[in-house]
Amino acid sequence: MxxxxxxxxxxxxxxxxxxxxxxxxxxxxxxxxxxxxxxxxxxxxxxxxxxxxxxxxxxxxxxxxxxxxxxxxxxxxxxxxxxxxxxxxxxxxxxxxxxxxxxxxxxxxxxxxxxxxxxxxxxxSRPLGSRQGAHASHQSQPIANRAALEEQLVAVLEKFGDQPPRxxxxxxxxxxxxxxxxxxxxxxxxxxxxxxxxxxxxxxxxxxxxx
Missing domain, CATH: 2.30.110.10 (Electron Transport, Fmn-binding Protein; Chain A)
Structure with missing residues (x-):
């Protein structure tokens, strides 16, 4: 068809x-x-x-x-x-x-x-992972690879833990x-x-x- x-x-x-x-x-x-x-x-x-x-x-x-x-x-x-x-x-x-x-x-x-x-x-009100992700991702900007994005998330976790501000x-x-x-x-x-x-x-x- x-x-x-x-x-x-x-x-x-x-x-x-x-x-x-x-x-x-x-x-x-x-x-x-x-x-x-x-x-x-x-x-x-x-x-x-x-x-x-x-x-x-x-x-x-x-x-x-x-x-x-x-x-x-x-x-x-x-x-x-x-x-x-x-x-x-x-x-x-x-x-x-x-x-x-x-x-x-x-x-x-x-x-x-x-x-x-x-x-x-x-x-x-968002899930913790979504709140952390809002800090980790520079949305629409280029990034070398997935590993680099995950490194940015690790940095957010180290900085804010489970209390990331908006x-x-x-x-x-x-x-x-x-x-x-x-x-x-x-x-x-x-x-x-x-x-x-x-x-x-x-x-x-x-x-x-x-x-």
Whole structure:
């Protein structure tokens, strides 16, 4: 079979304008809970796309750690490639793809850093190894080999033991959405696409898009 012949006809569910919650955050919460109940692998994984100073896009998978009516949060090294992109161009896009439910959620908006207090609270809730790793890895920077990375970890263990503080260069971002699209796979590629767009008065407009 050739790659061109790989396809799946989506038939599990539908999505109409009357189906969706008028609040896109509530709608996202409903779908997220359904993904968890369906045991979707890595339901909290999302593709994060950023653009650098040269206008070149880059995508990677990160894990959502919190969402509410303010936006969608994740944590990382601020000096990483994505951190440098966001310092130059504070706009990004997120994509959730829950294959088992034949659903996608696309989110676009502006980025803001979360508070030091929020960063500290989450950092100290992480497993010890993850906290130590945040010190050991100079994310996105070249390194000679795995042994060199492990040597950096040993140095962190010797310096901080089991009480590593949060590094100043480590923390969270929040994407404040301007657009959220809910995509439900349908038969014959005639998918349902309902998009919420934020208005100047912070209300939301709801529109169906053609697939």
């Amino acid at each position: 050739s790659i061109a012949d790989l396809r799946k006809d989506y038939q599990q569910a539908s999505l109409t304008e009357t189906d969706v919650n008028a609040d896109p955050f509530e709608q996202f919460g409903t779908w997220f809970e359904e993904a968890l109940k369906a045991d979707v692998a890595e339901a909290n994984a999302m593709s994060l796309s950023t653009v650098n100073a040269e206008g070149r896009p880059s995508s990677r998978i990160v894990l959502i750690k919190e969402f509410d009516h303010r936006g969608f949060c994740w944590f990382t090294n601020y000096d990483s490639a994505k951190g440098q992109d966001l310092a130059t161009n504070p706009y990004a896009a997120l994509l959730f793809f829950w294959t088992a439910l034949e659903r996608q959620v696309r989110i676009e908006g502006k980025i803001e850093k979360i508070t030091a207090e929020e960063n500290d609270a989450y950092f100290h 590094p100043e260069h480590w923390g969270g971002y929040r994407l404040v959405p301007e657009k959220i699209e809910f995509w439900q796979g349908r038969s014959s590629r005639l998918h349902d696409r309902i998009v919420f767009t934020r208005n100047a008065d912070q209300s939301w407009s709801i529109t169906r898009l053609q697939p």
